[in-house]
């Protein structure tokens with residue numbers, strides 16, 4: 001099979017034209033400020049009600065935050081990044097055995113975002129895995145590197161527990177019972193995108209991932225602590241999120257925006273690329289079960305606030321999300337009352 005991925009060992013001296021964005025859509029990197037006050041929430045601080053308040057404030061104001069003392073060991077985080085790196089360093093022929101551009105596949109290596117739908121490509125390769133239940137999906141995961149399945153399954157179990165702890169705190173921060181949100185979401189799916197952004201000859205002209213919001217409930221992002229690349233939109237300005245070596249970045253997804261009746265923001269974010277260094281990030285997505293009906297619980301609408309979104313199932317939402325290009329309008333706009 002022809003090498004469609006960009007992590008192919010080829011050194012590019014200029015950006016291939018299919019990756020070049022029109023002038024008005026470029027990242028304007030010199031205008032992006034560092035996000036100095038990104039909330040860093042200490043989950044081990046002991047004062048649960050303070051943590052819940054901090055999480056609620058961050059979800060309302062930013063739609064994202066970082067967590068430290070989150071219960072996932074440094075060893076587990078480091079091993080995951082190392083094995084992901086090893087995977088993307090494999091010979092391109094080995095990687096291409098896993099290549100697909102069909103978004104319905106439960107395990108695939110792919111490139112850009114939705115290569116068949118988009119007009120301009122993105123400087124990213126990614127390995128996309130379904131991760132829950134593990135017994136169902138691990139057998140189809142890459143068997144090279146040989147330690148991949150073990151390391152990634154351990155990480156997936158840990159990150160799922162962290163996600164549930166955060167959902168409980170978010171539920172309480174909305175004035176709901178601890179289990180309320182989790183109960184609405186049913187048996188949650190879990191997916192992972194291992195993103196690899198090779199060195200890019202002209203980072204000013206393209207993206208690793210253009211601006212998007214995540215279609216799921218909550219995203220837990222582990223980023224390479226040596227290379228920045230994640231940017232978030234706050235008050236109409238793009239801000240660079242400096243990697244914190246021990247933290248995860250938590251993004252509120254579209255389903256939480258809908259369930260909170262618009263009180264919490266599903267944040268616009270993007271990944272930019274780098275002329276000197278490659279970058280890795282690993283996004284873990286918790287998703288409602290396909291049949292979960294997404295509808296803001298009564299306490300969030302009983303104060304007279306109009307219900308912003310119509311009821312929909314997650315299956316309906318997800319299909320709509322993947323039928324579009326990534327950087328169109330917010331997909332939730334299509335579900336407004």
Ligand SMILES: O=C(O)CCC(=O)C(=O)O
Pocket residue numbers: 193195209214221223229230231269270271280281283
């Ligand atoms: O690489 C990053 O920092 C962002 C990744 C991301 O937004 C995604 O995988 O959806």
